[in-house]
Amino acid sequence: xxxxxxxxxxxxxxxxxxxxxxxxxxxxxxxxxxKQLFTAITAAADSSPALTLLAVFFADTxxxxxxxxxxxxxxxxxxxxxxxxxxxxxxGVGVLLAYAASSTLKLVFTEARPCxxxxxxxxxxxxxxxxxxxxxxxxxxxAAFAAACALxxxxxxWYLAAVALLIAAARVxxxxxxxxxxxxxxxxxxxxxxxxxxxxxxxxxVLPSSVPWVRQAGRR
Numbered sequence: 001x002x003x004x005x006x007x008x009x010x011x012x013x014x015x016x017x018x019x020x021x022x023x024x025x026x027x028x029x030x031x032x033x034x035k036q037l038f039t040a041i042t043a044a045a046d047s048s049p050a051l052t053l054l055a056v057f058f059a060d061t062x063x064x065x066x067x068x069x070x071x072x073x074x075x076x077x078x079x080x081x082x083x084x085x086x087x088x089x090x091x092g093v094g095v096l097l098a099y100a101a102s103s104t105l106k107l108v109f110t111e112a113r114p115c116x117x118x119x120x121x122x123x124x125x126x127x128x129x130x131x132x133x134x135x136x137x138x139x140x141x142x143a144a145f146a147a148a149c150a151l152x153x154x155x156x157x158w159y160l161a162a163v164a165l166l167i168a169a170a171r172v173x174x175x176x177x178x179x180x181x182x183x184x185x186x187x188x189x190x191x192x193x194x195x196x197x198x199x200x201x202x203x204x205x206v207l208p209s210s211v212p213w214v215r216q217a218g219r220r
Contacts, residue, residue, distance in 0.1 A: 019190065020186075023184070024188065027179075034178040038179065055170045066167075069149065070092075073153065077152060091193050094147070095141065095148055103137065109134055113131065146161060168185065
């Protein structure tokens with residue numbers, strides 16, 4: 001077992017779970033003052049060309065780069081650390097589940113985008129009606145991919161957390177979401193990946209031990 005796998009095995013999910021629940025809880029007071037927060041954040045992002053460019057970059061391109069980084073990490077772990085690859089694959093399942101949960105919530109609650117009701121200068125074009133706001137899919141995916149990579153390679157966790165937070169903040173800055181959309185999205189993405197990575201290996205008790213990823217998950 002590699003040092004990275006030893007570090008990952010020694011981690012307990014209590015703190016990350018509390019962080020996820022804390023983010024989701026913070027979305028409640030943020031909802032109450034959503035318009036004021038939205039106006040303040042978008043105005044700050046629009047206060048200088050440099051901030052506007054950063055907001056646009058993190059709102060759109062950064063998530064794609066995070067996905068590409070995850071793919072690169074998968075290739076690296078295939079050759080260097082198979083236990084890390086197993087955690088990354090389990091995290092990938094969590095990413096899919098988190099996205100499915102987020103998309104379902106959007107269809108249930110159908111919250112309109114803030115840019116459709118609050119008219120002000122924005123860095124990006126407002127999405128069309130029917131493209132719902134809560135929760136933020138970008139934030140869900142950012143947190144989910146970051147969590148999957150962090151569980152695979154623990155020493156990267158703070159860098160990945162910073163990237164996910166910047167992506168979420170940028171989605172508000174460009175006018176695509178309220179703050180409570182991204183706070184809940186971050187919490188949801190993190191929580192679902194944590195639950196998947198820590199609970200799915202229990203399937204080894206009911207699936208044949210000859211299945212390679214089940215056997216490997218049992219040893220992580």
